[in-house]
Amino acid sequence: MGDGNPDIATLKSPANKVGAIRLDAPRMLAMYTQMVRSRTLDERVWLLNRQGKVALMSSAQGHEAAQIATVHALRPGQDWFYTYYRDLAVVVALGVPFKEIMLGYMAKAGEPFSGARQFPCHGAYPKYHIVNPSNVVGTRIPQAVGAALAAKMRREGTVVIVYFGDGAASTGDCHEGMNFAAIHKLPVVFFCENNRYAISVPLSKQIAVSNVAARAEGYGMPGLTVDGTDVAAAYEATAEAAAKARAGHGPTLIEAMVERALPHTSDDDDRKYRSREEMEEVKRRDPLPILKRQLEAIGVLNVELDARICEAAKREVDEATEFGEAAPYPTTEGFYDHVYAPQGGAPSP
Amino acid sequence: MREEMERDERVFVMGEDIGTRGGVFLATDGFLQKFGAERVIDTPLAESSIAGIALGAATSGMRPIAEMEFADFIWPVFNQIVGEAARVRYGTNGGLHVPLVLRAPYGGGVRGGLYHSQSVESFFAHVPGLKVVVPATPYDAKGLLKSAIRDDDPVVFLEHKRTYRLVRGEVPDEEYTLPIGVADVKLEGSDISVITYGLMLHHCIEAARELAKEGISVEVVDLRTLRPLDEATVLVSVRKTGKALVVHEDTRAVGIGAEVAATIAEKAFDRLDGPVTRLAGPDVPAMPFSPPLEEMFMLDSKNIADAVRTLARY
Ligand SMILES: Cc1ncc(C[n+]2csc(CCOP(=O)(O)OP(=O)(O)O)c2C)c(N)n1
Numbered sequence: 001m002g003d004g005n006p007d008i009a010t011l012k013s014p015a016n017k018v019g020a021i022r023l024d025a026p027r028m029l030a031m032y033t034q035m036v037r038s039r040t041l042d043e044r045v046w047l048l049n050r051q052g053k054v055a056l057m058s059s060a061q062g063h064e065a066a067q068i069a070t071v072h073a074l075r076p077g078q079d080w081f082y083t084y085y086r087d088l089a090v091v092v093a094l095g096v097p098f099k100e101i102m103l104g105y106m107a108k109a110g111e112p113f114s115g116a117r118q119f120p121c122h123g124a125y126p127k128y129h130i131v132n133p134s135n136v137v138g139t140r141i142p143q144a145v146g147a148a149l150a151a152k153m154r155r156e157g158t159v160v161i162v163y164f165g166d167g168a169a170s171t172g173d174c175h176e177g178m179n180f181a182a183i184h185k186l187p188v189v190f191f192c193e194n195n196r197y198a199i200s201v202p203l204s205k206q207i208a209v210s211n212v213a214a215r216a217e218g219y220g221m222p223g224l225t226v227d228g229t230d231v232a233a234a235y236e237a238t239a240e241a242a243a244k245a246r247a248g249h250g251p252t253l254i255e256a257m258v259e260r261a262l263p264h265t266s267d268d269d270d271r272k273y274r275s276r277e278e279m280e281e282v283k284r285r286d287p288l289p290i291l292k293r294q295l296e297a298i299g300v301l302n303v304e305l306d307a308r309i310c311e312a313a314k315r316e317v318d319e320a321t322e323f324g325e326a327a328p329y330p331t332t333e334g335f336y337d338h339v340y341a342p343q344g345g346a347p348s349p
Numbered sequence: 350m351r352e353e354m355e356r357d358e359r360v361f362v363m364g365e366d367i368g369t370r371g372g373v374f375l376a377t378d379g380f381l382q383k384f385g386a387e388r389v390i391d392t393p394l395a396e397s398s399i400a401g402i403a404l405g406a407a408t409s410g411m412r413p414i415a416e417m418e419f420a421d422f423i424w425p426v427f428n429q430i431v432g433e434a435a436r437v438r439y440g441t442n443g444g445l446h447v448p449l450v451l452r453a454p455y456g457g458g459v460r461g462g463l464y465h466s467q468s469v470e471s472f473f474a475h476v477p478g479l480k481v482v483v484p485a486t487p488y489d490a491k492g493l494l495k496s497a498i499r500d501d502d503p504v505v506f507l508e509h510k511r512t513y514r515l516v517r518g519e520v521p522d523e524e525y526t527l528p529i530g531v532a533d534v535k536l537e538g539s540d541i542s543v544i545t546y547g548l549m550l551h552h553c554i555e556a557a558r559e560l561a562k563e564g565i566s567v568e569v570v571d572l573r574t575l576r577p578l579d580e581a582t583v584l585v586s587v588r589k590t591g592k593a594l595v596v597h598e599d600t601r602a603v604g605i606g607a608e609v610a611a612t613i614a615e616k617a618f619d620r621l622d623g624p625v626t627r628l629a630g631p632d633v634p635a636m637p638f639s640p641p642l643e644e645m646f647m648l649d650s651k652n653i654a655d656a657v658r659t660l661a662r663y
């Protein structure tokens with residue numbers, strides 16, 4: 001445990017970068033593969049929505065670099081991931097099988113997060129340490145802080161990361177959660193995926209300053225803004241925050257500047273509030289070709305390898321789609337299950 | 350809302366996505382262009398403050414209409430509306446009052462899952478100092494909304510999402526209001542009174558038409574307002590038919606049905622010739638997403654007709 005206030009200056013100073021955790025080429029390639037897989041799945045689900053086979057989709061397109069990088073910067077299997085509805089690439093990078101994800105989109109039996117009671121990837125998947133309890137924006141922030149409190153109490157060396165949007169940052173829950181986490185130096189990483197929109201509301205109507213990370217100082221924790229289309233930037237920032245958290249130095253607020261490439265959800269039409277010129281700019285910041293170019297430049301990716309990665313992703317998505325379509329809907333048999341602990345069940349220790 | 354904003358400069362709207370986008374259900378489509386950003390406020394994503402700010406503006410002489418994007422996100426507002434707004438007039442001994450309308454789209458059957466389907470009415474209807482309005486038809490919605498905006502006390506105005514698209518009805522262009530606290534007999538009948546509100550009204554009417562073919566004459570009472578409850582209309586109907594079925598989508602225990610049933614039992618006991626019966630949503634925490642599970646939660650005209658037949662046998 002550190003004493004006194006967190007040393008914000010240290011984190012921001014270039015000196016701190018000397019020992020910084022660097023992203024290596026094999027990991028970058030692994031990230032690329034996951035990004036292709038996530039994107040392929042994402043595009044397919046959007047299409048399935050248009051075909052009436054998926055009721056609702058909130059796409060991660062444009063957010064993937066930041067999402068995937070955080071998973072690599074943490075310890076899957078040990079650390080906990082408090083995701084929100086736009087975090088498909090987190091779920092993909094954590095290794096949840098596509099067939100299971102597809103059951104969620106199609107609301108079919110055997111869906112692992114909620115038994116198809118909730119929207120896709122909502123609920124929890126304890127096996128992968130994913131918690132995404134609800135559609136309610138902001139509520140998971142203090143919940144993640146509570147998980148970090150528990151981790152600290154149990155001296156587990158576990159880190160909790162909580163993902164949320166720029167809109168969520170306006171909630172009282174966000175403020176209250178961050179404040180508590182900073183006071184108690186809890187091992188939590190606040191990861192704001194700032195795409196500058198909350199549905200149609202632009203950032204300028206959300207906050208009067210230009211960055212969410214600017215708030216961190218007011219809570220007494222480090223805050224930094226990174227380019228969320230760059231895996232290295234997001235990876236290094238998260239790895240550093242995780243290391244600090246694990247060492248007992250408390251929380252960090254990371255704001256990743258990302259792009260929302262599609263409308264808010266499949267139910268939304270963004271033409272009313274985003275100009276087509278703006279969307280052209282968004283395309284230029286697409287993290288997938290950015291990472292592809294980076295990998296090509298360092299000689300890690302070539303045309304053949306890329307084709308193999310894309311082909312495998314397509315096959316995986318095809319199989320998941322077939323699997324999902326063939327799967328039955330849940331029966332109503334368990335409809336009343338899990339309102340309370342099972343009758344006669346022993347209280348948990 | 351448009352007419353009220355034209356009529357009264359004190360009226361303004363605030364909520365998430367209500368400006369450029371015109372609201373997620375397009376309730377305020379074109380308002381920004383017509384009334385400007387000062388009276389059509391796109392708020393940050395922070396419900397508690399939406400209600401709190403509206404409250405403060407209301408006690409200061411404005412007539413805000415605060416919008417919840419979905420009723421499912423209303424809970425942070427509980428503090429401001431139940432804890433504060435409902436008690437301002439009483440707690441200041443009449444010194445201040447809160448002429449605010451809190452609009453919220455609610456209800457299920459729209460593939461909304463746990464968090465875009467909730468019925469929230471009974472929580473608010475419990476609270477003296479609040480009025481709770483639940484229109485079921487476009488005609489009623491306009492007349493009641495006007496009254497809510499002109500009301501000097503806080504009104505929670507709940508609009509069932511499914512009725513936005515499902516129900517089409519005549520809405521006269523001209524000015525009219527409908528009084529808060531007055532129920533409406535939507536269908537006259539003599540054998541049994543079915544008391545309901547919201548989306549269920551339409552299922553009840555459908556069931557009643559079906560039952561008419563079997564010779565069961567159903568009277569359908571649309572409560573329209575849950576607080577204050579129009580006891581008189583309910584009691585007149587039940588005294589006439591001698592049988593009462595209360596139907597709502599919201600879960601059963603400690604719901605509106607319990608209040609209506611208790612009122613009937615207390616005040617029309619001598620005229621009853623069957624048990625006052627409730628037909629309501631199942632007691633699970635919220636409506637699940639997957640189609641068969643959602644169907645299991647939602648009542649339909651068939652469930653209602655069955656319940657009427659059972660009651661009619663007495
Ligand atoms: C408490 C709450 N209020 C409103 C909503 C409706 N809603 C769903 S997503 C959203 C915008 C969230 O924007 P942001 O946090 O920036 O995330 P993004 O979708 O941009 O990734 C809103 C208003 C909600 N789900 N929860």
Ligand SMILES: [Mg+2]
Pocket residue numbers: 165166167193194195196197198199
């Ligand atoms: Mg956003």
